[in-house]
Amino acid sequence: MPGQPEKHMNKPGKNNKTRTVYGPVATVFASVNTGSWRILRPGPDHSRCAGCGQCETFCPTGVIEIIDDPAKEGGRGKVVEIDWAYCKGCGICADVCPKKCIRMVEEKKGNENEERN
Amino acid sequence: MKKEIRRMLDGNGAATEALKLARVQVISAYPITPQSPIAEKLSELVVSHKLEARYIRVESEHTALSCAIGAQLTGVRAATATSSVGLALMHEILGVASGCRVPIVMPVVNRALVSPWSLWCDHQDAMAERDSGWLQFYTENVQEVMDFILIAYNIAEHTEILTPAMVCLDGFFLSHSTQPVMTPDQETVDAFLPPYRSKNLFLDPKDPMFINNLTSPDEFSEMRFQQKVAFERALDIIPEVQNHFAGIFGRQYGLLEAHECEDAEVVLVTMGSMAGTAKYTANMMRKAGHKVGVIKISVFRPFPVAQLAGLLKGKKVVGVIDRSAGLGAQGGPLWLEVKAALPDNDTRVFDYVAGLGGRDITEKTIETIFTGLLQKVNKKDANPDAPGVCWIDTHPDAMSVREVIVND
Incomplete structure (x- = not known):
């Protein structure tokens, strides 16, 4: 997911051709950074996270991934990774977490891409 | 050389046969009297592999048309059909199909709108949608149901039209009336109706488009105007396609x-x-x-x-x-x-x-x-x-x- 908008940002084709289409359509994805809507952000406590994947399953925007963390539990640990470009901060992940280790914390302007616990 | 078989079909049967001959690949239909036999017969054709298509079981007409639009935008013919309050429930999505220029052809089995509750024919369901941006064809008999659907595909998908079409058949009077119908063979229909390809907007992960995005007052009228131009061109193109159809199938229709x-x-x-x-x-x-x-x-x-x-x-x-x-x-x-x-x-x-x-x-x-x-x-x-x-x-x-x- 990360980097998806940039991938298709109005890149000209090989021959720099255009064509006319009818109806409402956009190919310049200028307003997709829905992460900017966040008021609260999920703050996972990675030390208590068991990597069960409930948050990944229930996330309505599909921005949560459970990834391996070699530094945890002798290399077999899992942690939650969130794509901050798209997470709207809805809080469903915090709600469904069986270990209650995701806490919704206040979003502060200027450090959108810095994860805090 | 065309090979036609004379078959006894009712209006729903002829509609189903026409959709099959158009080689629809995705079907999302919700049953409603008197359209139900169309939804049922299509599912039987899919199960028996007489029609190679995906059948999406939906919970409403609103979803039936939504799925059909999404499917057709990937580059296949998608089919649905409805009647009466089912068409009313599609109202919002009808505008999406026409505004996004998705040339779906939909049989509409005419039935009165509530209230009073009625299962039987009048034209109010389709008349309530006459300004939805769909072409509207009305059929007199079961042969016309078959032929108008095939003709409607050719018109709706024309590069200058790109507009969905309702083919209306009177509930029970046509949908459940069995009449002799000349049914064309697949080869002849294939020649009249080439395989579908998206000529305008499409869904392709390799070449993404955001379809039906918020459109400002700067461009809204212009996109409506594009539709108006399509309707004006249709008055010329419909007779051309009807004449082309007559040349192949021998049955002449007009506006x-x-x-x-x-x-x-x-x-x-x-x-x-x-x-x-x-x-x-x-x-x-x-x-x-x-x-x-x-x-x-x-x-x-x-x-x-x-x-x-x-x-x-x-x-x-x-x-x-x-x-x-x-x-x-x-x-x-x-x-x-x-x-x-x-x-x-x-x-x-x-x-x-x-x-x-x-x-x-x-x-x-x-x-x-x-x-x-x-x-x-x-x-x-x-x-x-x-x-x-x-x-x-x-x-x-x-x-x-x-x-x-x-x-x-």
Whole structure:
């Protein structure tokens, strides 16, 4: 997911051709950074996270991934990774977490891409 | 060389066969009387692999059309069909299909809208959607159901049209009426209807588009205008496609059909299955010496204004049968179109509401209308210019059909 908008940002084709289409359509994805809507952000406590994947399953925007963390539990640990470009901060992940280790914390302007616990 | 088989099919069967011949690859339909056999027969065809398609079981008509739009945008023909309140539930999505220029062809089995609840035929369901940006075809018989669907695909998918189409068939009168139908073979239909490809907007992860995004006042009118241009072009392209169809299949259709109009003193404008009864009755009345004619409107959207005005030029008295009430309007929807197509003062146009909620439009009803119109020509009518709509087949005790016990 990360980097998806940039991938298709109005890149000209090989021959720099255009064509006319009818109806409402956009190919310049200028307003997709829905992460900017966040008021609260999920703050996972990675030390208590068991990597069960409930948050990944229930996330309505599909921005949560459970990834391996070699530094945890002798290399077999899992942690939650969130794509901050798209997470709207809805809080469903915090709600469904069986270990209650995701806490919704206040979003502060200027450090959108810095994860805090 | 075309190979046609004469088969006994009802309207739903012919619609199903036509969708199959168009090689639809995704079907999302929700059953509703009297359309249900279309949804059922399509599912049987998929299960038995007589039609290689995905069948999406949906929970409503709103979703049925939404899925069809999404599927068709990936580059396949997608099919759905509906009726009455099902069409009403599609209302929002009809505009998405037409505005995004997704050329879906949808059989609409005409049935009255609530209330009163009714399972039976009138045209109010489709008339309520006449400005939804869909082409609208109305069929007279089961052969037309088959042929108009095939023709509609060719028109809807035309690069200058790119507009979805409803092919309307009268509930029960056509949907459940078994008639002999010349059914073309797959090879001939394939030649008439090449494999589908998206010519405008499409869904492809390798070349992404965001379809149906928020559009500002700067561009909204322009996109509506694009649709208006398509409807104007359709008036030329529909006859071209119909002629192409006639060249292959031998059956000639038009935007409208004139029956015995040339020397007619009065002409009755009809639409749907009633047209057959009207033509039959006109023939009977001609044998009795009355010069009466019938026009059948096959294409209601776009409305064939010039063609109709040409046929009715010089006629003093014209009648219109509306199979929907047009409540609060000056007349029913068909009458409004006919009236607006004709110059003032030259022609008097009278509106007759008939056949609501499944009531038969009988030879007797048509004869009564013709007789009244002839009296208006001869000024034998007591009040020939009386304004208003005549509810020709409504019982005189309409205001007291239901009495209840007073519990006091």
